[in-house]
Amino acid sequence: MLKSPTSVCAVAPSSRTLARAMAKGLTIGDDESVVELGPGTGAITDQIRHILPHDGGYLGIEIEPRFVDLLRKRYPGLRFEQNTVAKAFQLHANTGTPPVRAVISGLPISTMPVQVIDEIIANLDRLMKPGTVFRMFQYIHAYYLPASIQFRRRMAPFFSCYRVESVVLKNLPPALVITWTR
């Protein structure tokens, strides 16, 4: 975090409780996939693995090369692209990953520039069909920051439904799990 404070933006990887909550209730079919944005060191990836029908149903996009090296060693069957999530649609298409059922995000939304946020939403718009799910966590203390409110406003036209799924106190810091349905 000290080396890349604005992109990593976390004092510790997500706890197992938070990671489990991020994957909870999602069902992925044989010809569907999960795209993970900002997997970091793999705390949530570890739980996503359990809901995948096979390794081919996963694509992780992580900007930090050191994390990507670690992820590739830790999960040799899964595909990780060292790139920005602002290219998610193109990366998904280029890698031949099956159609998206869920996008799971560990991105620090409240610290990201508006331009990058708009690029991410434009990618979600192209990647996600009706009925698919975008799930992210947000630290409780950041929920009412202007950047977080702006993000929810920008997402609203693209998604039919938004809900706070759970509150996870066993995390540093405590977090909310939020789900948008397309």
Ligand SMILES: C[S@@+](CC[C@H](N)C(=O)[O-])C[C@H]1O[C@@H](n2cnc3c(N)ncnc32)[C@H](O)[C@@H]1O
């Ligand atoms: C808060 S950390 C979360 C890491 C992990 N998912 C977890 O929950 O422990 C945010 C992650 O998003 C990555 N990230 C930030 N901006 C990104 C971008 N534009 N494209 C891809 N990854 C990005 C960071 O490098 C970091 O690994």
